[in-house]
Amino acid sequence: MxxxxxxxxxxxxxxxxxxxxxxxxxxxxxxxxxxxxxxxxxxxxxxxxxxxxxxxxxxxxxxxxxxxxxxxxxxxxxxxxxxxxxxxxxxxxxxxxxxxxxxxxxxxxxxxxxxxxxxxxxxxIGLAGDEMESFELAPYRIDASHRRISFAGKDIELTPREFDLAAFIFRRHGRIVSRDSLLENVWNMSSAVSTRTVDTHISRLRKKLELNGEHGWRLAAVYQHGYRLEQA
Structure with missing residues (x-):
């Protein structure tokens, strides 16, 4: 599986x-x-x-x-x-x-x-397709086969972990993803591990992709639940 x-x-x-x-x-x-x-x-x-x-x-x-x-x-x-x-x-x-x-x-x-x-x-809801399939949430495009994300046609430099994190969250836009599920799916780690590393990566990703609502999407923290990529 x-x-x-x-x-x-x-x-x-x-x-x-x-x-x-x-x-x-x-x-x-x-x-x-x-x-x-x-x-x-x-x-x-x-x-x-x-x-x-x-x-x-x-x-x-x-x-x-x-x-x-x-x-x-x-x-x-x-x-x-x-x-x-x-x-x-x-x-x-x-x-x-x-x-x-x-x-x-x-x-x-x-x-x-x-x-x-x-x-x-x-x-x-966009979750049954091949994980290698590319998709768009304008103005963002997620190129899964080449593992890169572009904004308005310009590639954004991400680490491999940041790309995996972004792709997981973008595929689930509008829905909550918990810190534990991110540790399990992106880091392949037990949820018993500290989630501080997740919060740190989320903060970096928010800055790099400018997910503050200015470009139509906001990566928001949901208290006691996790994070949600939502339309601004």
Whole structure:
């Protein structure tokens, strides 16, 4: 499994269902974080950033729509969410989508369909493509194959680590990336290591790329969560 593979969170209290879906997602090349209760999900979201959430409707301490409302009201409001639930009526589907869900899969889920829906949603937010694929957030262009970033057509000198950090954050623009997830994905280090090195590199990157809002993008610190590249 690739170090930079998207991380899928799965909030599910049924251990058998959790293990099965985790196996399917790992087979498809994703990394997985399992949560058994809404309280556990809320507690761990400060440090364990995920790229997409699979959300069960019926949980021991909350309903799926209640969890989704908390997500949409949180600092990570743009987190993509797919309901995965046995509630398959049209009324439930409409309620799930109207409450802010991005997609809806009825249990028992079929492996190919579930993986396809996860992949499709990740593609929509720019995270399912090849890590070597170049992309743009005007006026910035990230040339992944040549490992360089340009601003308004001019290359910006970055260290290899700074490029990896910038590419990871740019691909997740609008969403929170935690310090722990940066240590894991950019530094390949345990989250038990001090995060001061992350803060130092973020500060340098902000200056080099002028991500202070002047050019349309701001690299902002989100208290107790991490960082977010957001439109100014």
């Amino acid at each position: 690739e170090q930079h593979a998207p991380v899928i969170g799965f909030l599910e209290d049924d251990p058998d269902q959790a293990v099965l879906v985790e196996h399917w997602l790992k087979q498809a090349g994703y990394r997985v974080r399992l949560f058994k209760t809404a309280a556990e999900f809320r507690r761990r979201q400060g440090s364990e950033a995920i790229d997409l959430l699979l959300l069960d409707w019926m949980l021991p301490d909350a309903s799926g729509p209640q969890v989704l409302q908390w997500v949409r009201d949180s600092a990570n409001a743009r987190l993509p969410v797919i309901f995965l639930t046995a509630r398959g009526s049209e009324e439930d589907l409409v309620r799930g989508l109207n409450s802010g869900g991005d997609d809806y899969v009825v249990k028992p889920a079929r492996q190919a369909e579930l993986v396809a829906r996860v992949s499709a949603l990740l593609r929509r």
